[in-house]
Amino acid sequence: MTGILRRVMPLGDPVRKTKDDEDFSVEYSIAMEYNGPPLPYNLPRVSPVVVGEIPTANAFPLWSGLLDMDLPVIQPVKKKARPGEDGGQKFEVVGLPWNSPDANAKFESSMVIGSKGCLRSQDDKLSDDSTLSSHYLHEPPVHGHEKRPSAVTFHSTDSFDERSFVTDSDGDTVPGRPKAQNSGKKGSCYHCKRGSRFTKKEACIVCDAKYCYRCLLRAMGSMEEGRKCLLCTGFRIDESKRISLGKCSRMMKRLLPEAEIKRIMRAEFSCVNNQLSSKLVFVNNRPLKKRELLLLQSCANPPRNLTPGYYWYDRTAGFWGKAGEKPSQLISGQLNIGGQMEREASNGNIGVLINGREITKEELWMLKAAGISCKGKPHFWVSPDGFCQEEGQYNPRGMIWEKAKTKIMCKILSLPYPSNPASSDRVEVNKENDVDYVSVPRKLLLIGSENSGTSTIFKQIKISFGDAFTEEERRGLKLVIQSKLYCYLGLLMEARERFEKESLREKEKGKSILFECEVSDSGYGSWAKDSRKKKGKGLVINQSRPSHPGKTIQKEAKPTYAISPKLKRFCDWLLGVIAAGNVEDMVSPSSCEYSALIDELWKDEAIQATYSRRNELEELPRVATYFLERAMEILKEDYGPSDMDILYAEGISSSNGVVSTNFSFPKSVQSGAFGDAAARRVDSSSYQLIRVHPNSLGVNCKWLEMFEDVNLILFCISLTDYDEFFDDDSGGSKNKMVASRDLFQKIVTHPVFSKKHFLLLLNKFDLFEEKIEQVCLTRCEWFKDFNPVISRNHHRGNDVNGSPSLAQRAFYYIAVKFKRHFRSLMDHKLYVSLVTGLEQDTVKDFLLYAREIIDWDEDITLINEDSSTSN
Ligand SMILES: Nc1nc2c(ncn2[C@@H]2O[C@H](COP(=O)(O)OP(=O)(O)OP(=O)(O)O)[C@@H](O)[C@H]2O)c(=O)[nH]1
Ligand SMILES: [Mg+2]
Numbered sequence: 001m002t003g004i005l006r007r008v009m010p011l012g013d014p015v016r017k018t019k020d021d022e023d024f025s026v027e028y029s030i031a032m033e034y035n036g037p038p039l040p041y042n043l044p045r046v047s048p049v050v051v052g053e054i055p056t057a058n059a060f061p062l063w064s065g066l067l068d069m070d071l072p073v074i075q076p077v078k079k080k081a082r083p084g085e086d087g088g089q090k091f092e093v094v095g096l097p098w099n100s101p102d103a104n105a106k107f108e109s110s111m112v113i114g115s116k117g118c119l120r121s122q123d124d125k126l127s128d129d130s131t132l133s134s135h136y137l138h139e140p141p142v143h144g145h146e147k148r149p150s151a152v153t154f155h156s157t158d159s160f161d162e163r164s165f166v167t168d169s170d171g172d173t174v175p176g177r178p179k180a181q182n183s184g185k186k187g188s189c190y191h192c193k194r195g196s197r198f199t200k201k202e203a204c205i206v207c208d209a210k211y212c213y214r215c216l217l218r219a220m221g222s223m224e225e226g227r228k229c230l231l232c233t234g235f236r237i238d239e240s241k242r243i244s245l246g247k248c249s250r251m252m253k254r255l256l257p258e259a260e261i262k263r264i265m266r267a268e269f270s271c272v273n274n275q276l277s278s279k280l281v282f283v284n285n286r287p288l289k290k291r292e293l294l295l296l297q298s299c300a301n302p303p304r305n306l307t308p309g310y311y312w313y314d315r316t317a318g319f320w321g322k323a324g325e326k327p328s329q330l331i332s333g334q335l336n337i338g339g340q341m342e343r344e345a346s347n348g349n350i351g352v353l354i355n356g357r358e359i360t361k362e363e364l365w366m367l368k369a370a371g372i373s374c375k376g377k378p379h380f381w382v383s384p385d386g387f388c389q390e391e392g393q394y395n396p397r398g399m400i401w402e403k404a405k406t407k408i409m410c411k412i413l414s415l416p417y418p419s420n421p422a423s424s425d426r427v428e429v430n431k432e433n434d435v436d437y438v439s440v441p442r443k444l445l446l447i448g449s450e451n452s453g454t455s456t457i458f459k460q461i462k463i464s465f466g467d468a469f470t471e472e473e474r475r476g477l478k479l480v481i482q483s484k485l486y487c488y489l490g491l492l493m494e495a496r497e498r499f500e501k502e503s504l505r506e507k508e509k510g511k512s513i514l515f516e517c518e519v520s521d522s523g524y525g526s527w528a529k530d531s532r533k534k535k536g537k538g539l540v541i542n543q544s545r546p547s548h549p550g551k552t553i554q555k556e557a558k559p560t561y562a563i564s565p566k567l568k569r570f571c572d573w574l575l576g577v578i579a580a581g582n583v584e585d586m587v588s589p590s591s592c593e594y595s596a597l598i599d600e601l602w603k604d605e606a607i608q609a610t611y612s613r614r615n616e617l618e619e620l621p622r623v624a625t626y627f628l629e630r631a632m633e634i635l636k637e638d639y640g641p642s643d644m645d646i647l648y649a650e651g652i653s654s655s656n657g658v659v660s661t662n663f664s665f666p667k668s669v670q671s672g673a674f675g676d677a678a679a680r681r682v683d684s685s686s687y688q689l690i691r692v693h694p695n696s697l698g699v700n701c702k703w704l705e706m707f708e709d710v711n712l713i714l715f716c717i718s719l720t721d722y723d724e725f726f727d728d729d730s731g732g733s734k735n736k737m738v739a740s741r742d743l744f745q746k747i748v749t750h751p752v753f754s755k756k757h758f759l760l761l762l763n764k765f766d767l768f769e770e771k772i773e774q775v776c777l778t779r780c781e782w783f784k785d786f787n788p789v790i791s792r793n794h795h796r797g798n799d800v801n802g803s804p805s806l807a808q809r810a811f812y813y814i815a816v817k818f819k820r821h822f823r824s825l826m827d828h829k830l831y832v833s834l835v836t837g838l839e840q841d842t843v844k845d846f847l848l849y850a851r852e853i854i855d856w857d858e859d860i861t862l863i864n865e866d867s868s869t870s871n
Helices: 216-220 239-244 250-255 258-270 290-298 361-369 404-412 454-465 471-508 565-579 589-603 605-611 623-628 643-648 699-707 719-723 736-748 765-774 806-826 842-870
Strands: 005-017 025-034 046-051 075-078 089-096 107-113 133-136 201-203 210-212 281-283 309-313 319-322 379-382 387-390 396-399 442-448 514-518 552-556 658-663 687-692 712-718 725-727 733-735 757-763 830-834
Touching: 201 250, 210 216, 216 250, 250 258, 281 290, 361 404, 361 699, 404 658, 404 687, 442 454, 442 736, 454 643, 454 658, 454 687, 454 712, 454 842, 471 565, 471 589, 471 605, 471 623, 471 643, 565 589, 589 605, 623 643, 699 736, 712 719, 712 736, 712 842, 719 736, 719 765, 719 806, 725 736, 733 736, 736 806, 757 806, 757 842, 765 806, 806 830, 830 842
Parallel strands: 281 309, 442 687, 442 712, 712 757, 757 830
Antiparallel strands: 005 025, 025 046, 075 089, 089 107, 107 133, 201 210, 309 319, 379 387, 387 396, 514 552, 658 687, 725 733
């Protein structure tokens, strides 16, 4: 199916706004279900629409900002209301869908409103059971993916040709059977020929015929050998299905009682006809004998999901992999199976050898992470416990599995890592394989320039959907938080000194600073902060004596910034420690002796007065407030950071480089606004998020090569960067937004990413909303032509007419700017999403969007493969 906009659904009853009987307007909300390639922007799919008055593009407030681009937008053409059959009014909205290249591809939607403003009847021609009907008059093609005529023809299983049975060339007695073909439309059930690609189906493990819920039991009968069509019983299974043997699907669970399912799954897994033929498994270029296969499958640590194919096996160290590929597992060593491993077994070409095999570049990175030098292209001998030495000489080079960094590297590079590095026996690829489904995690690479918020996003995902923080990680984060807290205190101490000098200077000049205060009804008031903030002298001092309500009083500022000599000495010492970069010494357990002094310092009037002017301290980040106000609790030795503390902490842990976490979507997140429709793919997939700091990418981002197998790149940009500058290498001043764009350009044009999709995350929208009210977007040279039309009712959120706020317009503008700038470089592979703030669930939206992009990409790859194999 190729439809893009699937349907428009009314959300609740329309409200009639009476003018007179002939001419009235109706307000209704609709939800639009979009079903096709991901839109280039992560847009809300539920949009309030006003129909009747003027159903223009304005009715889609969030989308209208994107009208002039290659964004799909419905352009409704108002048709005059005409009387419905029963005296109501009929409205029709006809428009071009989604900038379709096909001019005839019209979208039509209609509804009849009764005289009381309720939906009454439908246009039967168009509707099925929904109150508002809509459809494509002509299905538009999906961008870049023309609808192909179905290449697969279907023969029902009833007409299966007995002559098509094949017998193994190796003399295996279990015959095979060719794939079934579907004569119905593509994606339909092979039996009833109804349904589409998205209808849930169960496949026969022999001929791959797929049956819908209604036809499954009829087509497969009692399933004596598992999920095989009646005529396929007794035949060899399709090897690509081996991985799913014995794993029950949801549809089966819905159809059959538990005991029956158990019986079928057991039969499927263990019946003789479904067993792997040893002759189809080649190890080091030699087919296995029955005995060898048995030995391999029954060893302490067998290869997982063994299917027919060519493999290499390093008997000495236990590395196992597909012929011509990097190692995928560490299995038991010393098994006497297969032939001799060849130097070219894994197709490595860098001259470094492990046990006679030339290793791949990923393994080279792993060795480097383990601290093993590979200079001079050495030939290593590696034992199962990871002990590494040069061949032919007693020259130990180290233990591969010893360092924590090796583990991270293996995870990122999808290399095997022992579950218990100390013992050579029990090894595994990674944890996910222990659960009852097997899935290769889809990889998301998260990059962004300094301070763009990548660490925060990483932590939000880890906290909400990923593995919990380990004790070790929490200990690392505790140190980060405590060290940062000392730095924040240091900034306050420096500011205090500055303020003290300033106030003394003012005093010498004989100038006194006057503070104004408006007295409230209760007779009390606070010294106004804002009036002086403009002059850079903000200070809030509560008035101690009641005064006359409504009266404005003035007061002379006291030099409140002086501290006692004892605290002064402590401050000077602490600033010295921070300046020398030894702040980590402060957070060692022995440092609790300072906590009494810190307490005294924090409570000191001068520090509090400085703290109250924190808005003037640009170098003090906003999050500092969150930690400073709990300074004493945090500096205690037994302090353990909460999830919130971790989220607000700057950085991830003491390491600045690469970190990764595995995550998956919980069930509640799988269904979106459209319930089952949006959650068409029940997602048991696991995902891996890899966050890499730009500093660790090396010259010209050369280390990006390590990430060639990622499915999607998330590039994070802070929206607030537009008015910020830094000194670049040439001594000039560079705008941070432009610097981010340039970094992005380096990444999108990197050869390993030439075919990848990118999702641009425009981050810190909450701060952006505040900033844009104060500083115009045109501060950034690149955004000089930003010239929004601001409505009279303009305020921060959507205005009363539903048109977008200034920040929203600016966001669209920036999104468009990036899309246009990179259009020629990336060929429609750039998607954009907004990240709104620090709350944990803000990541949910763009993660669902990311999943949609990956799903779509996989679907298209499958379709392309399908059509190329059937041609
Ligand atoms: N208000 C607000 N603050 C944010 C948001 N995202 C990040 N921040 C803050 O911005 C600062 C920088 O974010 P980090 O997560 O450290 O991003 P980073 O600099 O890319 O990552 P590191 O280099 O590891 O520090 C931190 O103080 C965050 O708390 C956001 O959406 N809203
Ligand atoms: Mg940071």
